[in-house]
Amino acid sequence: MTRIRRPGGAVIAIGVAVALSLTACSSGKESSATSSSKKVSGKISIVYLQKQGDQQYFIDEAQGAQDKAKQLGNVDVKVVNLGNDTNKAVSETQAAIAQKANGVIIVPPDPAVGPQIVQTTSSANVTLLSSDDQICKNGTDPSKCAKDQLVPRVGFSGTQMGSQVGQRAGEEFKKAGWKPADTGVIAAWKQDVTVCTDRVTAAQAAFEQAAGTKVKIFKVGTDNTPPDAQSKTAATLSGNRSVKHWVVWGCNDENVSGAVTAIQNAGYKAADIDGVGLGAYLACKDWGSGKATGMKAALFINGYDVGGLAVQTLVDNLRNGKPMPQEAFAPTKMVDATNWKQAGVKCT
Secondary structure, three states: OOOOOOOOHHHHHHHHHHHHHHHHOOOOOOOOOOOOOOOOOOOEEEEEEEEOOOOHHHHHHHHHHHHHHHHHOOEEEEEEEEEOOHHHHHHHHHHHHHOOOOEEEEOOOOHHHHHHHHHHHHHOOOEEEEEOOOOEOOOOOHHHOOHHHEOOEEEOOHHHHHHHHHHHHHHHHHHHOOOHHHEEEEEEEOOOOHHHHHHHHHHHHHHHHHHOOOOEEEEEEOOOOHHHHHHHHHHHHHOOOOOOEEEEEEOOHHHHHHHHHHHHHOOOOHHHEEEEEEEOOOHHHHHHHOOOOOEEEEEEEOHHHHHHHHHHHHHHHHHHOOOOOOEEEOOEEEEOOOOHHHHOOOOO
């Protein structure tokens, strides 16, 4: 859930061509690209392709997937770290097919590669499931995709997560007793990622309801990494020194952590910052230090649960013919400095 790079021109060109061909033959029914045409007897082979596989969330996700495979029995899960390389997403999908994988689970480095991945797996009759981020069967932008053309996905509800973040931010705002006229909101996210936009949009609505007022929002476009969020937020602060208090939310912990750091570096006290993260794996570093921090809370999303749920969903389809749901969600929990350890958060 961090940096996502745009693919090269060659990939985009292929993706668009595939999108057009898929649009022409779309029937609105479940595609063989995302559903097994026959039950698999014997050992099931799954390849789990992850963006940013060295991030703690995805490390946990990989462990959850492999543990679930052991629990189910006669299931093999191979995890591949794609980094932010869209071309590698394509080549590793092709490699999975060459290795006779029954199914592919993918966390796409960029949603634009979706049609090409769908076409590649569909042609080989390999079942496809997306994890965390959405991809579309016949278009490069999931936000413009018809619901029946979205690849089945396991992860979290962006709207639900954003609502929880916004509600907590609003509660902290009211508790602090800040005036709307003296307060600003930093909303930081990679603005071409659908699930990120869902989160920050829902956060704003929930914040205004919980706070009982509207506050000026500064929309900060980032690459979803802490350094970029920090630098972009610093630039925003330089032109808005009249703001006395800052509320922060974003697509993930990376955005919120980077923004909170920028605000603290600009001379604001922790008491004047209301940051609510999404992930908790970076927020807990501040809490573990024992120092005052503007990171007031974070929504704990457990990658381990998503990895296990993704494997269970795919195996149920491959082994038993059970249709995959359009979306399946893992549970979430709001944590702060008082309870993050008990919740099982792992700091990175």
